[in-house]
Amino acid sequence: MGFLFAFWICLVSATITVWHRSTDNPTSWYFNPSIGYQSQYSNTRRQQADAFIRKAQFFIGDKYALRDGASPQASICIGVPTVARNGARYFRTTIGSLLEGLHPLERRRIFLISFIAHSDPTDHPAYSENWLAEVSDRVLTYSDNETMARMAELEGESEGYRQKALFDYRYLMQACVDTGLPYIGIIEDDVLALDGWFHRTMIALNKIADHSDLPNESKYLAYLRLFHTEAYLGWNVEEWQSYFVGSTFSLIIFLTILVTLRHSFPVLSPYLGNDIIGISCVVCFPLCVLLYFSSGRISIQPSKSTVQRMDNYGCCGQGLVYSRMRAQEIIPYYEQQKIGFADMITEQYAIEHRLSRWAVVPSVLQHMGHTSSKKVEDEVRVKDTEKKTIAEEIRSFSFEKHTPEVLRKEHDTASTPLGFLKAG
Numbered sequence: 001m002g003f004l005f006a007f008w009i010c011l012v013s014a015t016i017t018v019w020h021r022s023t024d025n026p027t028s029w030y031f032n033p034s035i036g037y038q039s040q041y042s043n044t045r046r047q048q049a050d051a052f053i054r055k056a057q058f059f060i061g062d063k064y065a066l067r068d069g070a071s072p073q074a075s076i077c078i079g080v081p082t083v084a085r086n087g088a089r090y091f092r093t094t095i096g097s098l099l100e101g102l103h104p105l106e107r108r109r110i111f112l113i114s115f116i117a118h119s120d121p122t123d124h125p126a127y128s129e130n131w132l133a134e135v136s137d138r139v140l141t142y143s144d145n146e147t148m149a150r151m152a153e154l155e156g157e158s159e160g161y162r163q164k165a166l167f168d169y170r171y172l173m174q175a176c177v178d179t180g181l182p183y184i185g186i187i188e189d190d191v192l193a194l195d196g197w198f199h200r201t202m203i204a205l206n207k208i209a210d211h212s213d214l215p216n217e218s219k220y221l222a223y224l225r226l227f228h229t230e231a232y233l234g235w236n237v238e239e240w241q242s243y244f245v246g247s248t249f250s251l252i253i254f255l256t257i258l259v260t261l262r263h264s265f266p267v268l269s270p271y272l273g274n275d276i277i278g279i280s281c282v283v284c285f286p287l288c289v290l291l292y293f294s295s296g297r298i299s300i301q302p303s304k305s306t307v308q309r310m311d312n313y314g315c316c317g318q319g320l321v322y323s324r325m326r327a328q329e330i331i332p333y334y335e336q337q338k339i340g341f342a343d344m345i346t347e348q349y350a351i352e353h354r355l356s357r358w359a360v361v362p363s364v365l366q367h368m369g370h371t372s373s374k375k376v377e378d379e380v381r382v383k384d385t386e387k388k389t390i391a392e393e394i395r396s397f398s399f400e401k402h403t404p405e406v407l408r409k410e411h412d413t414a415s416t417p418l419g420f421l422k423a424g
Contacts, residue, residue, distance in 0.1 A: 003276055007284050011291070018295045026397055027234030028296030037395065041402040042366055045192050049096030056096075057131040071108040075183060075202070076321070077176035079140075081115040081168050082189035084124045090190035090369055091126055097193040099135055101408070103415035106198050111179050115140040117168040119152035140175055162339050169342040170334040177327050185321040186342075190369030191227065194402060196411035197364035201226060201321065204307035204360045222326065222355035223346065225310060226319030227365040230397050233313050234297045247289050255281055310359040311350075316394050317343025319365045326355075362398035367391075 022028035024036040078098065082091040095114065099107070114126075114136040121127045121141040132139055142148045151167075154160035169186065176184040183205065187193075201224070208221055235243065258280060262272040320343070322330070330349055337345050350357055369391050 011287060015291060018291060022295055024397060025296040025298065026231040027298055029294040036397055038400065040400040041404065042192055042368060042400060044404050045097055045194060046093055048100050049093045049192065052096040052100040053092045053131050056134045073105065073108045074111050074181055075109045076185055077111045077113060077179045077181045078185045078187060079113040079115060079172040079176050080187050080189055081117045081172050082124065083117050092131065094189050094191050095135055101195045101411060102198060110198065111137045111181060113138045113140050113172065113175055115172045119148045119155055140172065166334055166337065166340055166342055170331055173327050173331055177324060182324050183321055184324060184327045185319065187319045188317065190367065191318045192366040192368050194364050194399065195404065195407040196414065199411065199414040200305045200360055200364050207307050208358055220356050221323060222350035222357050224321040225314050225357065225359035226321065227363045227367065227396060228310060228314045228359050229316065229394055230298055232315050235293060236313065251281060251285055254285055306361050307358055308361045309356060311357050314357060314359055318367050320346065363396035366396050366399040367394045
């Protein structure tokens with residue numbers, strides 16, 4: 001009885017501790033939406049981004065943009081496609097967050113293309129604002145009459161957005177390919193980039209290229225993901241067999257330890273009888289396993305930036321980086337598909353060609369859009385208890401755990417000549 005009482009005390013204490021530590025973990029049974037969906041770092045970063053754009057509106061010169069083509073130091077083309085949304089403006093904040101805080105050398109390594117994806121670019125409010133030309137290396141629009149006419153047709157069709165969205169993505173990717181830069185990043189217009197996103201991205205790309213387990217891994221890279229939501233990285237039913245095997249193996253080890261202790265230390269024999277061992281294996285151990293699974297598969301805590309394989313459950317397409325070689329291969333694949341969402345088609349391409357998918361962890365982007373650019377009927381669906389739209393649920397929970405001062409210190413260190421060498 002004493003043993004069971006002590007176990008229950010420990011189990012209750014552990015459960016309370018896990019509960020308090022897992023309220024912001026979407027893979028945990030104890031997840032609390034009112035806590036998990038709070039914006040913390042995003043609030044600060046949004047203010048920094050908007051302040052950058054306000055300053056850029058009144059600056060006439062070439063401080064923020066290259067304009068005359070890619071710099072000799074440039075290594076990546078960043079393309080941001082945008083369409084006007086009813087009642088929401090995220091695009092300028094996205095651009096501001098990508099540029100705010102960049103070291104001058106970092107800025108020269110980026111060729112930024114802002115793509116106004118309308119048949120008539122004046123339909124987008126940003127097109128007529130001064131800041132757009134000031135901060136973009138190129139403002140891309142549909143220029144030939146035939147394409148503009150076709151886009152106008154798709155804009156007028158109820159289901160045309162699916163075909164147009166893929167065409168927009170392909171058109172922008174081709175524009176980046178034409179710059180000749182080795183890497184291409186396509187970033188949606190409703191995200192926030194954290195302070196230091198660029199050096200973390202470049203370091204991740206270098207690690208993939210030098211990955212020791214898979215020689216020439218970059219040749220097998222489908223993309224590097226800059227955003228993922230941890231909500232899909234929990235316990236997945238498809239993997240139940242591995243969970244069962246792991247739990248069974250752990251039980252065997254646990255039983256072996258108890259039996260070994262009883263035989264190796266006679267003084268413990270009275271406390272490790274068959275009844276105690278039986279209760280421990282049949283009752284106590286399963287409850288501990290249950291607590292382990294209920295706590296969630298991941299811990300939503302800030303951690304040192306790294307890069308991880310993420311071939312599955314890596315939703316969504318807010319920010320993907322491709323090698324130029326991969327982009328050249330996948331553009332014809334988009335043309336063949338003709339219709340669909342670019343991220344899903346890219347995933348299909350990666351599976352068909354057995355390509356690896358990687359992600360910067362934690363995410364260097366945060367999805368901030370509450371109003372989707374996709375005219376999906378159930379985009380306004382809300383859960384009865386959480387009152388979140390589908391767009392709102394696409395979120396990086398670890399992003400909000402960042403501290404501005406810590407990120408700034410890391411970024412300043414990476415901005416030294418040695419830091420650029422490591423990120424280069």
